[in-house]
Amino acid sequence: xxxxxxxxxxxxxxKVLVVDFGAQYAQLIARRVREAHVFSEIVSRSITAEExxxxxxxxxxxxxxxxxxxxxDAYDIDPGILALGIPTLGICYGHQVIxxxxxxxxxxxxxxxxxxxxxTVVAPSIILRGLPDxxxxxxxxxxxxxxxxxxxxxxAATPDSPVAAMEDPSxxxxxxxxxxxxxxxxxxxxxxxxxxxxxxxxxxxxxxxSIIEQSIDAVRATxxxxxxxxxxxxxxxxxxxxxxxxKAIGDQLVCVFVDHGLLRKDEAVQVEQTFRSSFHMNLIxxxxxxxxxxxxxxxxxxxxxxxxxxETFIRVFEEVATExxxxxxxxxxxxxxxxxxxxxxDAAKIKSHHNVGGLPEDMELSLIEPLRDLFKDEVRAVGEExxxxxxxxxxQPFPGPGLAVRIIGEVTKExxxxxxxxxxxxxxxxxxxxxxxxxxxxxxVLPAIRSVGVQGDGRTYAYPIVIRAVTSExxxxxxxxxxxxxxLERISSRVINEVEGINRVAYDISSKPPSTIEWE
Ligand code: XMP
Numbered sequence: 147x148x149x150x151x152x153x154x155x156x157x158x159x160x161k162v163l164v165v166d167f168g169a170q171y172a173q174l175i176a177r178r179v180r181e182a183h184v185f186s187e188i189v190s191r192s193i194t195a196e197e198x199x200x201x202x203x204x205x206x207x208x209x210x211x212x213x214x215x216x217x218x219d220a221y222d223i224d225p226g227i228l229a230l231g232i233p234t235l236g237i238c239y240g241h242q243v244i245x246x247x248x249x250x251x252x253x254x255x256x257x258x259x260x261x262x263x264x265x266t267v268v269a270p271s272i273i274l275r276g277l278p279d280x281x282x283x284x285x286x287x288x289x290x291x292x293x294x295x296x297x298x299x300x301x302a303a304t305p306d307s308p309v310a311a312m313e314d315p316s317x318x319x320x321x322x323x324x325x326x327x328x329x330x331x332x333x334x335x336x337x338x339x340x341x342x343x344x345x346x347x348x349x350x351x352x353x354x355x356s357i358i359e360q361s362i363d364a365v366r367a368t369x370x371x372x373x374x375x376x377x378x379x380x381x382x383x384x385x386x387x388x389x390x391x392x393k394a395i396g397d398q399l400v401c402v403f404v405d406h407g408l409l410r411k412d413e414a415v416q417v418e419q420t421f422r423s424s425f426h427m428n429l430i431x432x433x434x435x436x437x438x439x440x441x442x443x444x445x446x447x448x449x450x451x452x453x454x455x456x457e458t459f460i461r462v463f464e465e466v467a468t469e470x471x472x473x474x475x476x477x478x479x480x481x482x483x484x485x486x487x488x489x490x491x492d493a494a495k496i497k498s499h500h501n502v503g504g505l506p507e508d509m510e511l512s513l514i515e516p517l518r519d520l521f522k523d524e525v526r527a528v529g530e531e532x533x534x535x536x537x538x539x540x541x542q543p544f545p546g547p548g549l550a551v552r553i554i555g556e557v558t559k560e561x562x563x564x565x566x567x568x569x570x571x572x573x574x575x576x577x578x579x580x581x582x583x584x585x586x587x588x589x590x591v592l593p594a595i596r597s598v599g600v601q602g603d604g605r606t607y608a609y610p611i612v613i614r615a616v617t618s619e620x621x622x623x624x625x626x627x628x629x630x631x632x633x634l635e636r637i638s639s640r641v642i643n644e645v646e647g648i649n650r651v652a653y654d655i656s657s658k659p660p661s662t663i664e665w666e
Pocket of ligand 1: 544546547621658661662663664665
C-alpha cells in the first residue's frame with residue numbers, strides 16, 4: 147500500500163529495523179542493509195517490543211554504541227524484543243546487550259580492542275557461512291562478551307574477544323563483536339547479507355526501479371486533484387523530488403524556479419533545458435535578477451545580505467504561487483538524514499503546513515516529501531534512473547544565497563560577472579583533472595580588495611580571485627584539498643588571462659574549523 151506522503155512507502159518492502167544505540171554506525175548499518183536491497187529504518191533504542199511488532203519488520207539489528215552495559219546510564223532494550231521471534235543481529239554494543247539480557251557474561255575491560263583483528267571461525271555459522279576460517283574484522287570496543295547465553299554457540303573468536311561471534315538459530319538471535327558494516331571488515335557485507343537473506347528471509351526488492359515505482363504510486367494516491375507546487379533550485383534534491391512527482395502527476399505539478407541572478411554560469415539555462423525541454427515540466431522561470439540586485443545595492447554585511455536574499459526569495463515565490471490556481475500540496479526535498487537528525491523519525495509523514503517558505507497564511511498546504519526515506523546516494527541513483535543529467539545529479543552543494551556569499555563586500559552586476567567567469571574556469575579545470583567528484587566543493591571567491599599587477603606593458607590595479615576547494619563528509623568539518631600544482635597553475639593562468647578585472651589568484655588553505663567553507 148502506498149504511503150501517505152508520496153515517499154516510496156516502506157510498507158511495500160521487507161523491512162529491517164536498526165535500533166540506534168547512539169552510534170555513528172547506525173546510519174552506516176542502515177545504508178549497508180539498503181545496499182543489499184532491503185529497506186531499513188533507524189528506530190530509537192526506547193522502542194518497545196509491542197511497537198516493533200506493529201512495525202512488522204523481518205529483522206532487527208541492534209547497533210553499536212559508546213556505552214558499557216554496566217554503566218549507570220547504560221542503554222537497555224525492552225527484553226520482550228528478543229522474545230518476539232523476529233531474527234535479530236547485535237553488533238558490538240548490541241552484541242553485548244544480547245549477552246547481558248539473556249544471561250551471558252560481559253567482562254569489563256580496561257583495554258580497548260580497536261582496529262583490525264584476525265578472527266578465526268570456530269564453529270558452523272549462518273552469518274559466517276562460506277567465508278574463510280581466518281579473516282580480518284574491525285573492532286572498536288572495551289567490554290567483551292566472555293560467555294554466551296545458554297543456547298548460543300560461539301562461532302568465531304579473536305585473541306582479545308573469545309566470543310567474537312555467537313548465534314542461536316533456533317531463536318533467530320545472532321551477535322558479532324566486530325563491525326561488519328565498515329569497509330575494514332573484509333567480508334562484512336556478505337555477513338550482513340547472510341543475516342538478511344538467510345536468517346531473516348528478506349527479499350531484495352529495495353531497488354531504485356522499485357523505489358521509483360512505489361513513490362509514483364504513493365504520490366498518485368495522495369494527490370487526487372488540484373495543483374502541486376515545487377520550488378526548483380537546480381540542486382540534486384529538489385530536482386529529483388520534482389522529477390519523481392512529475393512522473394506521477396504530470397502537469398498537475400508546477401515548478402517554480404526563482405532565478406535570483408546569483409547563480410553560476412549557465413545554471414539557469416541548464417535548469418530550463420532539463421526540466422522544460424527534456425522533461426516537459428510546467429516550469430515557471432522567474433527572472434528576478436534586477437529585483438535582487440536592487441535590494442542588495444550598497445549592502446556589504448554578510449548577515450544583512452543573507453537576510454535580504456532570503457526575504458526577497460520568499461516574496462517572489464509567494465507572488466508566483468498565488469497566481470497558480472488551486473494549489474494544495476508543496477513538494478519538499480527532505481532526505482532521510484534530515485528526518486533522523488530532527489528526531490522526527492516517528493512523526494507523521496504528512497503534515498499540514500502553514501506558511502512554508504513564507505507562503506501566504508491562507509494557503510494551507512500538505513507536504514509531499516518523496517525523498518523522505520532515502521539517503522543521499524539513493525537520491526542520486528534514483529535521479530540517474532529518472533534520466534536527470536549527471537551534472538545535476540552529481541552537483542556539488544551550492545548555497546541558497548548563491549554567489550552573493552562568495553562576493554565579499556557589495557554585490558554588483560559587474561562583480562557577479564567577474565566571479566561567474568572565474569568560477570566557471572575553476573569548475574572546468576577541476577572537472578578536466580578528474581577531481582570534481584572527489585571534492586565536496588570547489589569554487590571561486592571574489593574578495594573586496596585590489597592589488598597592483600603588470601600586464602603587457604601596463605600597470606593594473608584589479609581584484610584577486612581566491613580558489614576554494616575542500617574535502618568533507620558532511621560539511622560540518624572540512625579540509626582544504628591538496629589540489630595538484632598543475633591544476634592550480636592552469637586555473638591561475640586561465641583566470642588571469644581570460645577574466646577581465648582579475649590580476650592575481652590565491653589558494654585558500656584553511657580548514658573548517660576554524661574557517662568555514664564559504665567566505666560569508
Ligand atoms: P559553511 O560555510 O558554514 O558551509 O562551512 C557549510 C555548507 O553549507 C553550505 N551553505 C549553505 N547552503 N544555504 C544553503 O543551502 C545557505 O545559506 C548556506 N550557507 C552555506 C555551504 O556551501 C557548505 O556546503
